Amino acid sequence: MTGSNTDFLLAVEALTVSFDGFKAVDDLSFYVDEREIRVIIGPNGAGKTTVLDLICGKTRATSGSIKFRNRELTKLRENEIVQAGVGRKFQTPSIYDDLTVFENLEISYPRGRTVFGALTFRRDAAVRERVEEIAETIFLADQLERRAEFLSHGQKQWLEIGMLLIQDPDLLMLDEPVAGMSVSERVKTAELLHRIIRDRSVIVIEHDMKFVEDIARKVTVLHQGRILAEGPMSDVKANPKVVEVYLGH
Amino acid sequence: MPSAPAPATGPAASPAARDESTLFDTKEWLAFALVAAVILVVFPLCLDAFRLNLVGKYLTYAYVALGLVLCWGFGGILSLGQGVFFGLGGYCIAMFLKLEASSAANTKIQSTPGIPDFMDWNQITALPWMWQPFHSLPFALLAVVLVPVLVAFVIGAAMFKRRVGGVYFAIITQAVAAIATILIVGQQGYTGGINGITDLRTLHGWDIRQDGAKEMLYFVNAGLLIGCILLAQFVKRSKFGRILVAMRGKEDRVRFSGYNVANFKIFVFCLAAAFAAVGGAMFTLQVGFMSPSFVGIVPSIEMVIYAAVGGRTSIFGAIWGTLLVNYAKTSLSESFPQLWLFGLGALYIGVVMLFPDGLAGLWNSHAQPTLDRLLGRRPTPAVQGPASGATQPATLPPQTAAE
Ligand SMILES: Nc1ncnc2c1ncn2[C@@H]1O[C@H](COP(=O)(O)OP(=O)(O)OP(=O)(O)O)[C@@H](O)[C@H]1O
Ligand SMILES: [Mg+2]
Numbered sequence: 001m002t003g004s005n006t007d008f009l010l011a012v013e014a015l016t017v018s019f020d021g022f023k024a025v026d027d028l029s030f031y032v033d034e035r036e037i038r039v040i041i042g043p044n045g046a047g048k049t050t051v052l053d054l055i056c057g058k059t060r061a062t063s064g065s066i067k068f069r070n071r072e073l074t075k076l077r078e079n080e081i082v083q084a085g086v087g088r089k090f091q092t093p094s095i096y097d098d099l100t101v102f103e104n105l106e107i108s109y110p111r112g113r114t115v116f117g118a119l120t121f122r123r124d125a126a127v128r129e130r131v132e133e134i135a136e137t138i139f140l141a142d143q144l145e146r147r148a149e150f151l152s153h154g155q156k157q158w159l160e161i162g163m164l165l166i167q168d169p170d171l172l173m174l175d176e177p178v179a180g181m182s183v184s185e186r187v188k189t190a191e192l193l194h195r196i197i198r199d200r201s202v203i204v205i206e207h208d209m210k211f212v213e214d215i216a217r218k219v220t221v222l223h224q225g226r227i228l229a230e231g232p233m234s235d236v237k238a239n240p241k242v243v244e245v246y247l248g249h
Numbered sequence: 250m251p252s253a254p255a256p257a258t259g260p261a262a263s264p265a266a267r268d269e270s271t272l273f274d275t276k277e278w279l280a281f282a283l284v285a286a287v288i289l290v291v292f293p294l295c296l297d298a299f300r301l302n303l304v305g306k307y308l309t310y311a312y313v314a315l316g317l318v319l320c321w322g323f324g325g326i327l328s329l330g331q332g333v334f335f336g337l338g339g340y341c342i343a344m345f346l347k348l349e350a351s352s353a354a355n356t357k358i359q360s361t362p363g364i365p366d367f368m369d370w371n372q373i374t375a376l377p378w379m380w381q382p383f384h385s386l387p388f389a390l391l392a393v394v395l396v397p398v399l400v401a402f403v404i405g406a407a408m409f410k411r412r413v414g415g416v417y418f419a420i421i422t423q424a425v426a427a428i429a430t431i432l433i434v435g436q437q438g439y440t441g442g443i444n445g446i447t448d449l450r451t452l453h454g455w456d457i458r459q460d461g462a463k464e465m466l467y468f469v470n471a472g473l474l475i476g477c478i479l480l481a482q483f484v485k486r487s488k489f490g491r492i493l494v495a496m497r498g499k500e501d502r503v504r505f506s507g508y509n510v511a512n513f514k515i516f517v518f519c520l521a522a523a524f525a526a527v528g529g530a531m532f533t534l535q536v537g538f539m540s541p542s543f544v545g546i547v548p549s550i551e552m553v554i555y556a557a558v559g560g561r562t563s564i565f566g567a568i569w570g571t572l573l574v575n576y577a578k579t580s581l582s583e584s585f586p587q588l589w590l591f592g593l594g595a596l597y598i599g600v601v602m603l604f605p606d607g608l609a610g611l612w613n614s615h616a617q618p619t620l621d622r623l624l625g626r627r628p629t630p631a632v633q634g635p636a637s638g639a640t641q642p643a644t645l646p647p648q649t650a651a652e
Pocket of ligand 1: 019024042043044045046047048049050051091
């Protein structure tokens with residue numbers, strides 16, 4: 001597992017994972033620049049979510065390398081990867097149902113992450129201000145005291161995005177952020193994403209082609225764990241192989 | 250305006266709800282004051298020496314229930330082996346007391362005077378090395394807490410670092426409880442076997458069997474319990490407490506918020522073990538012996554039931570639950586000793602199926618709204634649920650406990 005050192009923020013090389021012999025990701029290599037917005041598309045089961053799982057440490061790679069700022073991630077634990085600056089939003093909203101919106105954001109605030117730090121953590125002005133600022137960004141400023149389980153589906157998605165934003169990651173990975181949202185929520189989310197992708201790199205998985213065209217510069221198309229095509233949206237759309245396996249239907 | 254509390258919207262953010270700088274909010278203050286008043290004033294005033302000692306014994310189990318509230322109620326880590334820590338704490342102090350009771354003068358009829366009687370009966374002729382340091386009271390007192398915490402740390406590190414959790418962890422703790430019992434019973438010469446360590450007399454020359462000493466020990470026990478309640482409350486109110494709740498629901502997500510989940514679990518498991526151990530030591534001091542019957546699977550499960558009956562996310566509920574179940578146990582097993590185990594099983598099933606939040610839940614849903622109305626306060630929203638287990642006990646009338 002030795003990847004080369006590069007100037008890229010993220011360098012994925014020869015990444016493979018096999019589940020009982022089935023290669024969900026197969027010898028995959030791709031690179032993400034600083035401040036780049038990369039969209040990954042592909043049919044169901046292509047391995048998109050699995051790629052994110054590998055990067056954030058949820059799934060262990062069978063072979064290959066993932067380097068973030070030339071630091072090998074495949075050997076780190078999940079929390080160490082987060083601390084290195086990688087944030088990840090899950091496909092189904094993954095938030096703390098029993099806690100309030102405020103508490104959800106506060107837990108994600110990057111301070112007091114050790115046992116001792118958590119015991120002595122103070123909810124000081126800096127924390128409150130930051131939580132309120134993020135809540136404003138994710139349209140939940142008036143919901144801070146509400147228990148997260150009572151939020152609507154779209155609000156839960158926003159909350160999870162907020163939980164990532166407060167970590168201020170250098171690489172943000174979003175798995176289908178607008179799935180299950182109403183039309184008006186989609187519009188708001190697109191606007192939200194435009195704002196938050198300004199000063200960081202982002203990997204977005206999305207099926208909604210209108211949404212993809214709206215935000216993407218460079219698109220990677222996955223199919224059966226491999227890259228089928230990669231390039232600007234216009235090229236990818238015109239690629240006959242992509243049309244056949246994905247866009248065609 | 251609808252009178253029913255509307256969980257979907259909740260109240261406007263009240264400044265108090267956001268203030269975490271104080272140890273208690275108003276409701277918790279009342280609950281705390283009630284617990285403190287009942288165990289420090291009401292019981293000592295209303296109960297005779299015998300009953301007070303009995304309640305003191307019950308309260309030693311409350312430490313275990315308190316630890317389980319943090320570990321299981323908040324953190325979702327169910328341990329079915331808390332009796333091990335209760336027992337270890339109890340044995341550590343019992344060893345000191347036994348050595349003091351086994352002076353050469355007291356044991357001159359033995360073939361080897363100066364060692365505990367059960368060793369002599371088992372043909373042991375010298376004090377085993379692991380008993381030697383227990384001549385020292387400071388060592389014994391430290392060991393009361395440190396030995397169980399060390400054991401909890403080893404179990405916790407081995408399990409949680411490997412991400413063993415849930416039912417598997419519960420089963421493993423149960424196995425540990427079984428093994429500990431077998432070891433204690435089997436190593437009769439070193440542990441006193443099935444009878445345990447009995448015939449304890451003095452603590453640094455102070456006769457702990459007298460009524461006066463027992464009353465004193467009751468207050469020491471009550472004071473320590475209140476100290477543990479304050480500590481538990483501190484943990485609950487800290488961000489650590491909220492992380493425990495987060496972990497209970499979405500352990501994976503907590504990792505992706507940047508926390509090392511295993512360390513948090515190990516810490517709370519060790520803390521629960523320390524609480525249980527203090528309870529065990531106070532048991533030994535007040536009751537005058539310690540035996541494997543407090544270590545095994547059945548007592549460990551009983552202790553879980555105390556927490557469940559009180560409401561597993563309620564710190565104060567744990568105290569009331571323990572008192573109530575033990576009161577029921579004493580009354581029932583006096584009249585129908587064989588029925589108690591069935592009663593206990595039925596109680597557990599009943600609580601889990603009908604009142605998952607235990608006494609604390611009943612209080613919050615029934616008594617609290619009435620009380621609020623009487624006091625002319627706005628009804629507290631039902632949004633609290635398991636997370637904020639801020640609760641007042643469904644009061645166990647002191648007279649009932651005294652019966
Ligand atoms: N832990 C696992 N064990 C076994 N198989 C898995 C595991 N995780 C994913 N897979 C398989 O790997 C393949 C890729 O799954 P993945 O979730 O990455 O697809 P996806 O591209 O995200 O699809 P979708 O668009 O439906 O979200 C699927 O066939 C899935 O069944
Ligand atoms: Mg997916």
